Amino acid sequence: MVQQGFGQTNKAHYEKTPTGVKVSFKNSDTSIDQDVYLDVVTDKIVRVTAVPAGAAFPKQTSLVVVDSLHRQLKSLAVKSTDSTVNVQTAAIQAIVSLKTGKVDFFDSNGQVIVKEAKRNSSSFTANSYNGDAFYHINQDFIVNPEEGIYGLGQHQNAVMNYNRGKQVSLLQYNTEIGIPFLLSTNNYGLLWHNYSITKAGDVRPLLPLNALKLSSKEGEEGWLTATYVNRNNINEVYLSRPESIIDYGYLSDQHKFPKEVKLADTKVIYEGSLASPYAGKHVLHFKYSGYMKVWIDGELVADRWRQSWNAGTFELEKEMGKDQSHKIRMEWIPDGSESYFTLNWQSPVPETRKNLFSFNSEAGDAVDYYFIHGSSMDDVIAGYRKLSGKAPIMPLWSFGFWQSRERYKTQEEIEQVATEFRRRKIPIDNIVQDWSYWSEHDWGGQKFDLKRFPDPKAMVQKLHDQHLNIMISAWPKINEESTVYNEFKNNKWIYPRNIYDGRKDWIGKGYTSTFYDPFNQGARDGFWKLLDKNLFKIGIDAWWMDASEPDIHSNIDLDERKSVFQPSIGSSVRYYNAFPLQNAKGIYEGQRATDPNKRVFILTRSFFAGQQRYAAAAWSGDIASRWHDMKDQIAGGVNFSMSGTPYWTMDAGGFLVENRFHKPNATDLEEWRELNSRWYQYGAFLPLFRAHGQFPYREPYNIAPDGHPAYKSMTYVINLRYKLLAYNYSLAAKTFFEDYSMIRALAMDFPKDKNGFDSNDQYLWGPSLLVNPVTEKGATSRKMHFPKGIDWYDLYSGKKVQGGQDLLVDAPYERIPVYVKAGAILPIGPVLQYTTEKKQDILDLYVYDGADGHFSLYEDEGNNYNYEKGKYSRIDFNYDNTTKTLSLRERRGDFDGMLTKREFNIIFVSDKNVVGLDVPSKRSTAVSYTGKAVQIKLK
CATH class of the missing domain: 2.60.40.1180 (Golgi alpha-mannosidase II)
Incomplete structure (x- = not known):
C-alpha cells in the first residue's frame, strides 16, 4: 500500500489490486469519505465503483454482466504522481485524483474522453425500503457540449440527442423502456450498473406549474383559469375555478377533479399566462390521456390523443425571457370517467450544470458503472455486448412479414386469415395469436379455450403446412381463479400483495390476479413448464411476452406498484427495472434446454440491459394510431438500437385507435388508409416488420381494397421486404459476429457531420x-x-x-x-x-x-x-x-x-x-x- 499525504486532514491512500486500484479517503477536506475502485476488464473497459468509506464492495451476482466474462488485457500499469494514481492499459488511461476521488478518462494519446464530476454529499443518501438498506445514488459526468449522447432505451419524446439539457426517466412502463446504457459520439459508453428507477441527463427535480408566475385569463395573479364545459356545447359552462397545480397523474388523483363534473361529458379549457423567473430554454412535461391541444402565444404547439388506460407523455420546449409573460391555452377532452393530466416543467440549465450529464438512482450500494471506449460507436457497443452478452441471430422466418391483430378470437378466424394471405399471394411468414385465447377465468394457465379453439395442435399444424410460423402471447400474469394459481401460490412463485389488495383486472367480470416472480429460479422453471406442456409441444414457434414491465395495473402510482412487485431476491425499489430481463431469461433457457437446436424468439414489451442475449426483441408498446406517434417511434427505435439492443419493432399502424376511425366517414377512411400505408413503409425497414392493432382490422386487405393506392403501397413494401431478405439476414449475422447495430443514427456512420446529430426523423438501415x-x-x-x-x-x-x-x-x-x-x-x-x-x-x-x-x-x-x-x-x-x-x-x-x-x-x-x-x-x-x-x- 502507498499513502499520499496532503497535510494532516487531507489523506488519500491507494493500493494496487490484481486488476486495478483501490483509493480510500477518510477525514479529507477535499473529498467525501469514500473508497474508489478501478477494475480493468479489457484494454477498453474499466469498472468504476465508489462506496462510502469502509462500506463493503458490492458482491452480489450481476443480472446484467455475463458470468462467462473473460478479461483480455494486453497491458496494465498502475503509476502515481503527487496528486493522482493512473491506471493505464494499451488503449486508455483512467486517472484518479488523490484529492477528490474523481476519475478522468483519456485515450492512449492523452486526449480527454470523459470526466467524472466530484462526488459530494448527494452521491450517497442512506435510505431503505421493506427492510432493505441502500443508498440513493447520484453521479455527475462532465461531457463535451459538442458531443452527441444516445441510447438509454426507448422513449416517446421524439428526442434523438440527449446532450441537450434533457431529463430521461429510466423506468419500465408501457411504451417506455429504460436501459441504463449511454453511447457517445466521443466513442465511449457508460453502462450504469443499477436496476432501480433512474433519472439520466438533467436530473434536477421537475417543478410544479405554480413555480412559474401564473395569471388567469382575467389577469388575476397566482393561477390559470380552468373552465369545465360541456364537450358537445362549449357555451354550457359546468364550472370555472382557479388551478395552479395540474397533477392528475394516477387513479389516486381522481378525487381532485370537481365532484360535480362528469369527466366523460367534459372539456376543460385552461387559459391565462405564465412567466418565469429565469431566462433560457424551458421544457414543459405533459402526461395526458384523451385529446390535448396546447397554444403558446397563439401558436398551436401540440395536438395529441391517447386512451385513458395508457396515458402518454410529451415535451414542449420554449425559450423564455426573465419575467416575460406568455399566453397559454390548453384544451383537454378527458377520455372517459377516469383520465389523466399532469404538467410540470424544467427551468433552464444553470451555468454550473451546463456540461453535466448525470445518473440518479433510487437504490444501490455504490456508484457503479462500466466505462467502455472504442475506435467507433460500433466498437463501443461491441464492448457493451462483451459485458452483457451477444445478440443471437434470429430465425430466418422472423425477417419476413408478420400479421397480428388484437385479437383472433377463434381458431376459425386465424385459419381464415392465413388462407386469405396465401390466396392473395401477399407474402407472410408469421401469424400472431394475441391474448385471451384461454378460458376467461384461466389467465395464466397458458392453455387454449377449447370452445373457441377446438383443436390447437391441428391449427398449428395447418399453419405450418401453409409455411407459416405462429407466435403466441404468454403473459406473466396469473388469475386467482386460474388452474395454476394454487401451484404457484403454494410454491411462493407469485407476488401475493395484489391478491390481498383485491385489485381486479378488466376481463369479463374482473378477476383478482398477480404476476409470477421471475427472480425465483423455481418460478422461472415452473412458468416454462407451463409453456412447454401446453404450447411448445404442440408446435408454437415464438413467444410474445406482453406486460413485462410488469404491468400490474397501468394507472396506479409508483408507490403502489412497488408494494405489489416484491422480488424474492430483494426489494422492488432495488430491482424495479429488471423484471423483463429475468422473464426473458426463463423462457430462453427453458426452450434451449428443451430443444437445443430450435432458435428461440421472444418479443417483449419491456427490456433491460443484457436482455439481447436471451434472443429477445422489443416492440414499442401500445402506441396510438396518430401521425405524431409514428414520428415519435423513429427516435425511440434508433435510441433503443444504440442502447446495444439491436432487435426492435413497433405496431405498424399503431395500436390505440380514435373512435373516428371505427366507423369512419369518407375523409377519415382515406386518412386511415394513408396512415397505415406510411406506417407499413416505415416498418419494412426495421429488424422486424409486423402489423398489429385494435379494430379496425390490420390485414392489408381489410385496410383497403385491391387497386387502392394504400393496398398497392402495403403489398409493394411487403414484397420489397422479401427482396431485401439476403441483405437483412446478412445484417443479422453482422449483428451477432461483429456486434453490429442494424438501426443506426446518422451519427454512427457520419460522426463528423454534426448536422445529423439531432436528426429524429430519419436513420440508416444497415450500412x-x-x-x-x-x-x-x-x-x-x-x-x-x-x-x-x-x-x-x-x-x-x-x-x-x-x-x-x-x-x-x-x-x-x-x-x-x-x-x-x-x-x-x-x-x-x-x-x-x-x-x-x-x-x-x-x-x-x-x-x-x-x-x-x-x-x-x-x-x-x-x-x-x-x-x-x-x-x-x-x-x-x-x-x-x-x-x-x-x-x-x-x-x-x-x-x-x-x-x-x-x-x-x-x-x-x-x-x-x-x-x-x-x-x-x-x-x-x-x-x-x-x-x-x-x-x-x-x-
Whole structure:
C-alpha cells in the first residue's frame, strides 16, 4: 500500500489490486469519505465503483454482466504522481485524483474522453425500503457540449440527442423502456450498473406549474383559469375555478377533479399566462390521456390523443425571457370517467450544470458503472455486448412479414386469415395469436379455450403446412381463479400483495390476479413448464411476452406498484427495472434446454440491459394510431438500437385507435388508409416488420381494397421486404459476429457531420440505406438530410444526390424515401411468398459508383444453432472505385443444404446507368459463381 499525504486532514491512500486500484479517503477536506475502485476488464473497459468509506464492495451476482466474462488485457500499469494514481492499459488511461476521488478518462494519446464530476454529499443518501438498506445514488459526468449522447432505451419524446439539457426517466412502463446504457459520439459508453428507477441527463427535480408566475385569463395573479364545459356545447359552462397545480397523474388523483363534473361529458379549457423567473430554454412535461391541444402565444404547439388506460407523455420546449409573460391555452377532452393530466416543467440549465450529464438512482450500494471506449460507436457497443452478452441471430422466418391483430378470437378466424394471405399471394411468414385465447377465468394457465379453439395442435399444424410460423402471447400474469394459481401460490412463485389488495383486472367480470416472480429460479422453471406442456409441444414457434414491465395495473402510482412487485431476491425499489430481463431469461433457457437446436424468439414489451442475449426483441408498446406517434417511434427505435439492443419493432399502424376511425366517414377512411400505408413503409425497414392493432382490422386487405393506392403501397413494401431478405439476414449475422447495430443514427456512420446529430426523423438501415419515413398527412415530399462526404442514390430510380445538404425529396403515396450510399453493394432477391420458399440461387447485385465498398453475404440453415458451431457460409464482395472492379471472393465455410452454384446479376448504378428498383436496367453482367474468386470490370 502507498499513502499520499496532503497535510494532516487531507489523506488519500491507494493500493494496487490484481486488476486495478483501490483509493480510500477518510477525514479529507477535499473529498467525501469514500473508497474508489478501478477494475480493468479489457484494454477498453474499466469498472468504476465508489462506496462510502469502509462500506463493503458490492458482491452480489450481476443480472446484467455475463458470468462467462473473460478479461483480455494486453497491458496494465498502475503509476502515481503527487496528486493522482493512473491506471493505464494499451488503449486508455483512467486517472484518479488523490484529492477528490474523481476519475478522468483519456485515450492512449492523452486526449480527454470523459470526466467524472466530484462526488459530494448527494452521491450517497442512506435510505431503505421493506427492510432493505441502500443508498440513493447520484453521479455527475462532465461531457463535451459538442458531443452527441444516445441510447438509454426507448422513449416517446421524439428526442434523438440527449446532450441537450434533457431529463430521461429510466423506468419500465408501457411504451417506455429504460436501459441504463449511454453511447457517445466521443466513442465511449457508460453502462450504469443499477436496476432501480433512474433519472439520466438533467436530473434536477421537475417543478410544479405554480413555480412559474401564473395569471388567469382575467389577469388575476397566482393561477390559470380552468373552465369545465360541456364537450358537445362549449357555451354550457359546468364550472370555472382557479388551478395552479395540474397533477392528475394516477387513479389516486381522481378525487381532485370537481365532484360535480362528469369527466366523460367534459372539456376543460385552461387559459391565462405564465412567466418565469429565469431566462433560457424551458421544457414543459405533459402526461395526458384523451385529446390535448396546447397554444403558446397563439401558436398551436401540440395536438395529441391517447386512451385513458395508457396515458402518454410529451415535451414542449420554449425559450423564455426573465419575467416575460406568455399566453397559454390548453384544451383537454378527458377520455372517459377516469383520465389523466399532469404538467410540470424544467427551468433552464444553470451555468454550473451546463456540461453535466448525470445518473440518479433510487437504490444501490455504490456508484457503479462500466466505462467502455472504442475506435467507433460500433466498437463501443461491441464492448457493451462483451459485458452483457451477444445478440443471437434470429430465425430466418422472423425477417419476413408478420400479421397480428388484437385479437383472433377463434381458431376459425386465424385459419381464415392465413388462407386469405396465401390466396392473395401477399407474402407472410408469421401469424400472431394475441391474448385471451384461454378460458376467461384461466389467465395464466397458458392453455387454449377449447370452445373457441377446438383443436390447437391441428391449427398449428395447418399453419405450418401453409409455411407459416405462429407466435403466441404468454403473459406473466396469473388469475386467482386460474388452474395454476394454487401451484404457484403454494410454491411462493407469485407476488401475493395484489391478491390481498383485491385489485381486479378488466376481463369479463374482473378477476383478482398477480404476476409470477421471475427472480425465483423455481418460478422461472415452473412458468416454462407451463409453456412447454401446453404450447411448445404442440408446435408454437415464438413467444410474445406482453406486460413485462410488469404491468400490474397501468394507472396506479409508483408507490403502489412497488408494494405489489416484491422480488424474492430483494426489494422492488432495488430491482424495479429488471423484471423483463429475468422473464426473458426463463423462457430462453427453458426452450434451449428443451430443444437445443430450435432458435428461440421472444418479443417483449419491456427490456433491460443484457436482455439481447436471451434472443429477445422489443416492440414499442401500445402506441396510438396518430401521425405524431409514428414520428415519435423513429427516435425511440434508433435510441433503443444504440442502447446495444439491436432487435426492435413497433405496431405498424399503431395500436390505440380514435373512435373516428371505427366507423369512419369518407375523409377519415382515406386518412386511415394513408396512415397505415406510411406506417407499413416505415416498418419494412426495421429488424422486424409486423402489423398489429385494435379494430379496425390490420390485414392489408381489410385496410383497403385491391387497386387502392394504400393496398398497392402495403403489398409493394411487403414484397420489397422479401427482396431485401439476403441483405437483412446478412445484417443479422453482422449483428451477432461483429456486434453490429442494424438501426443506426446518422451519427454512427457520419460522426463528423454534426448536422445529423439531432436528426429524429430519419436513420440508416444497415450500412447502405438512408431511410426517411413520411409522418405527415397528405405529404408527398420530405425534407431529408444527406450526410456529407459521400453521394447518395435514390433506391427506386437511381438518381444521384450529393451529400452534405438538406433537400426536399419526392415522397409519393406509394413510396418511402430511401437512398443508397455510394459504394454500397446491395443484394436484391426474388419475390417470395415466405422466406424458405426457394433458395436464392439468383441474386441481383446493385453496385453503386462513387466510393469503395464491401458487403458480406451470409447464409446458414436458418432456424437452428449450428451457426454457433461454425456451420455457415460467407461470400465477400469488394468494390474498388478507382479501377471500377467488383471482386467476388472465395466462399468461406459451409453448412447442410448450402448452394454450391448460383448466379449473380451485377447491375452497376452510376451517372451513366441511372437505374433502380423501379427502373429496370438494360445493362447488367451475369456471373456464374461456384465458390471460387471472380473479378468483374464494371462499366
